[in-house]
Amino acid sequence: MGTGRGKRRLLKITSFDATGHKVTTGHCLFNCTKDTSKMASKYFDLTGDIVEFTRAHCPIVLSAVVGGVGLYFLRRYFAGGLCRSPARLDGKTVIITGANTGIGKETARDLAARGARVILACRDLTKAKTAAAEIRKSTGNGNIVIEQLDLASLASVRTFATIINEREPNVNILVNNAGVMMCPQWKTEDGFEMQFGTNHLGHFLLTNLLLDKLKKSAPSRVVIVSARLYDGGKINFDDINAERSYSPFGAYCQSKLANVLFMRELAQRLEGTGVTANALHPGVMNTELGRHVFTTYGWRALLMAPVVAIYYLFWKSVKQGAQTTIHLAVDKELETTSGLYFSDCMPCDLYPVGKDEATAKRLWQLSEEMVGLKE
Numbered sequence: 281m282g283t284g285r286g287k288r289r290l291l292k293i294t295s296f297d298a299t300g301h302k303v304t305t306g307h308c309l310f311n312c313t314k315d316t317s318k319m320a321s322k323y324f325d326l327t328g329d330i331v332e333f334t335r336a337h338c339p340i341v342l343s344a345v346v347g348g349v350g351l352y353f354l355r356r357y358f359a360g361g362l363c364r365s366p367a368r369l370d371g372k373t374v375i376i377t378g379a380n381t382g383i384g385k386e387t388a389r390d391l392a393a394r395g396a397r398v399i400l401a402c403r404d405l406t407k408a409k410t411a412a413a414e415i416r417k418s419t420g421n422g423n424i425v426i427e428q429l430d431l432a433s434l435a436s437v438r439t440f441a442t443i444i445n446e447r448e449p450n451v452n453i454l455v456n457n458a459g460v461m462m463c464p465q466w467k468t469e470d471g472f473e474m475q476f477g478t479n480h481l482g483h484f485l486l487t488n489l490l491l492d493k494l495k496k497s498a499p500s501r502v503v504i505v506s507a508r509l510y511d512g513g514k515i516n517f518d519d520i521n522a523e524r525s526y527s528p529f530g531a532y533c534q535s536k537l538a539n540v541l542f543m544r545e546l547a548q549r550l551e552g553t554g555v556t557a558n559a560l561h562p563g564v565m566n567t568e569l570g571r572h573v574f575t576t577y578g579w580r581a582l583l584m585a586p587v588v589a590i591y592y593l594f595w596k597s598v599k600q601g602a603q604t605t606i607h608l609a610v611d612k613e614l615e616t617t618s619g620l621y622f623s624d625c626m627p628c629d630l631y632p633v634g635k636d637e638a639t640a641k642r643l644w645q646l647s648e649e650m651v652g653l654k655e
């Protein structure tokens with residue numbers, strides 16, 4: 281901007297009346313320096329250039345504008361629903377697994393802002409400390425607690441549950457969020473295939489060990505973060521730990537199907553207790569979930585680049601991805617809703633594989649044996 285003193289000019293502001301005649305609608309004082317005159321002429325040159333370019337390349341400009349607007353609305357569509365509930369959680373205690381990053385952290389932030397005591401159940405305590413400090417600062421809620429939980433270790437799950445059962449008078453909301461995806465053929469501490477062991481068995485044991493506390497704290501809720509890919513899964517009872525044949529993708533789908541079947545059977549078993557159980561698909565977003573893909577597939581992971589690029593157009597933000605979890609955790613209208621699967625804050629029909637009662641019961645029995653709830 282020019283700073284020198286220039287001539288002060290009175291500028292007329294004109295427009296056109298209904299008959300098309302020029303009329304003066306106001307005046308303004310304009311301090312016209314050399315610099316501002318230069319800027320103005322540059323501005324008019326540029327505007328002229330833009331108009332000229334638009335005229336010359338009309339179809340391209342039009343397609344770009346229509347494409348841009350279309351993309352904007354598509355992204356808004358794929359952003360999904362928002363949790364609009366104003367519910368407060370003062371005096372309530374919430375446990376969120378895998379709350380040091382991604383969807384879990386955003387969920388923790390939201391529930392903390394509603395006044396809850398939030399227990400971040402995390403494996404990596406350094407990351408958890410950073411997340412807790414960030415959540416305390418952004419919400420003003422100091423009641424954020426960190427507790428160590430490694431879902432890939434039954435001993436860790438048992439220690440965590442003992443601490444919670446002894447220390448916490450109530451647990452009102454349990455969010456089973458933590459997850460691992462498409463890792464190499466790793467095993468948990470107890471020798472289970474890593475994705476089934478962490479995503480399903482660890483949460484299965486945790487939930488069962490906290491059930492008495494949840495019932496005592498009723499009305500209370502169990503929220504299970506699954507994924508739309510559950511419908512590509514199959515519970516491979518003959519080779520549950522994928523020892524004969526391992527597919528990183530297949531094992532992820534199996535674990536997410538197990539989340540849904542666990543929710544269905546749990547909801548039935550909890551009928552009449554005041555504890556609800558629901559599962560959800562959060563949408564697709566860019567979190568740390570894909571962290572093992574390069575270790576698993578090496579350079580072949582690059583072949584997925586075009587798919588990832590298309591997905592990128594429709595990715596939700598992590599905050600948007602946490603909305604369905606938050607909705608299930610807090611919405612007052614869902615106080616007695618149980619046994620359902622949600623996406624974009626709305627209940628959805630399950631594919632047949634997710635409604636298979638016989639498989640759900642068989643999985644429950646097998647899980648009980650695997651985690652040692654039934655010796």
Ligand SMILES: NC(=O)c1ccc[n+]([C@@H]2O[C@H](COP(=O)([O-])OP(=O)(O)OC[C@H]3O[C@@H](n4cnc5c(N)ncnc54)[C@H](OP(=O)(O)O)[C@@H]3O)[C@@H](O)[C@H]2O)c1
Nearest residue numbers: 378382383403404430431432458459507564565567568569
């Ligand atoms: N992102 C998506 O597009 C998407 C789509 C569908 C479903 N989901 C589901 O959403 C959930 C959250 O995923 P995200 O996208 O937020 O992924 P993320 O950013 O990778 O977060 C996963 C969380 O799980 C924790 N975790 C992993 N293994 C654990 C273990 N053994 N014990 C305790 N915690 C463990 C991680 O902790 P560390 O940092 O310590 O490893 C991390 O806090 C998962 O269940 C996932 O399957 C995500």
